[in-house]
Amino acid sequence: VLEADLAILDEIDSxxxxxxxxxxxxxxxxLLTSKNSVLMIxxxxxxxxxIKPKYVHIM
Structure with a gap:
């Protein structure tokens, strides 16, 4: 990925x-670094x- 600050991954496991x-x-x-975020749906x-995240937010 082009060194994006945010990657949105929508049902990539389907x-x-x-x-x-x-x-x-x-x-x-x-992809995970201290300078970016991944939104995984x-x-x-x-x-x-x-997946080995540093922080998790469940919605």
Whole structure:
């Protein structure tokens, strides 16, 4: 991603198998820095099990 301050990821886990889900989680974890934010929208816990956030806000 182009070093954005905010990445909005809307249901990126839809239709993924476990291996692809882990690949996506590794990519998202690679985006996380102290200078940016990620808004992740999902209906399932399974992706969130692999993400390692510093802060979480549940809406």
């Amino acid at each position: 239709g993924l198998d476990v291996d692809a889900l882990q690949d996506v989680a590794r990519a998202v974890n690679g 999902t209906h399932y816990q399974r992706l969130l099990d692999y």
